[in-house]
Amino acid sequence: MAKIETPRPIRGTQDMLGEQADRFAHVVATFDRVRRLYGFQRIEVPVFESTAVFARSLGESTDVVSKEMYTFEDRGGDSLTLRPEFTAGIARAYITEGWQQYAPLKVATHGPLFRYERPQKGRFRQFHQLDAEIIGAAEPGADVELLVFADQLLKELGIAEGVTLTLNTLGDAASRDAWRDALVRHFVAHKNDLSEDSLARLDRNPLRILDSKDPRDRPIADSAPDIDAYLTDEARAFFEKVTDGLKAAGVNHVRNARLVRGLDYYRHTAFEFVTDRLGAQGTVLGGGRYDGLIENMGGPVTPAVGWAAGIERLAMLIDAPAQQRPIFVIPDAPHLTDKANAALSLLRNAGIASETAFRGNAKRQVEVANKKGAQGILFVRDAGATGGEFYVRPLLGNDIEEVRRIHDLVRSAGIDAFAGTGAR
């Protein structure tokens, strides 16, 4: 008989078990809790959209659109794309669902995203992000609130220590255009000394040369003009209000005049929370203001600002979430199984995490309980057995008070709880 070949998992996808899944869930749960503190509504948007949603909004020349999207034709011949980011889909929903009536709208979501990239540390083809957006607010206060929200999230995840907020402004459209022209002039003047990669960037996305890692580019990038000289008065005032707001909220940051964002629609505030603890993937949370996007997609002129954070990356940084330490219920002999199950129900109904092994003698089950890090063992015996019908034995590192509570609970409820089991 031919051997059945098990299909392999798709490159860049993950299967998570135990601690890894717990870490992931803890990040999401913390986000969901903090997001409520800031009054962000939960939204859900589709995992796939018309290709045009992403192709138009992200910019045709970006890597994401030109080579990283999972795009396919459905059976009706429509071109669909698995979302490579959240913002474009949310902007589409804002327009098509009439959410303008709620502006300024504060929304949050999380879920899977897809990009066709070579996987490496902290990078996957199916990855997951937290996302927060404020749509319909042109005020710098919106930028500040999002940043303070992000900062609190990282603090509550316990990773603020190793993570730094880096901040920049790309100015308004006039500032950005003037700066961009100046940059191009600067780079063209040094064209002969640029790396091949940066020569290509010069045509597609000259801003990106600023954060090139190629040593040949560094002197040229470092001597390039900052945006500061090209900021309009309005843009400068806006940026000052953002930094002042952060200061008032006690959020530390560093200015990174070389920070640019890859996607075309960014204006004004651009920021990244970065760490050196994730190998080449330094960015843990990033975002900025995208005042032009919704208009670009055929909607009304709508200012907006938002950020996204990589759940996998955050999950790698946090301490392992505390393990659930169950009470193990062990019947002393096989005929006590039903009685043990009754005890289990009693514990669980009282909100006490408890488990039992499905096989093995009592001795073996004790070993299983230890391996699972049980907090204590509830031995279930025949009525009148020496040592008591129910006996709770605490294990190493237990919470004595909790064990005592269980002891009392079972003993006081014991008679009635097991009356109907036929086990007595």
Added chain:
RNA sequence: GCGAUCGUAGCUCAGCUGGUUAGAGCGCCGGUUUGUGGUACCGGAGGUCGUGGGUUCAAGCCCCAUCGGUCGCCCCA
């Protein structure tokens, strides 16, 4: 798309300059011991050494190709 590196049991790995029947720990299965209770002992199953070619009397080990993992470039969360 490019580069580096790795690929031996379910898992983590050992396997000397190529040389008999490929090993360990953990896990799994069975048993012994104990018997108001955890850390003991014995045994067993399980591997076409990623796959396909090649070199050689002989390949887990050398060469080529291919697939996959990991890390990096690009780009990004």
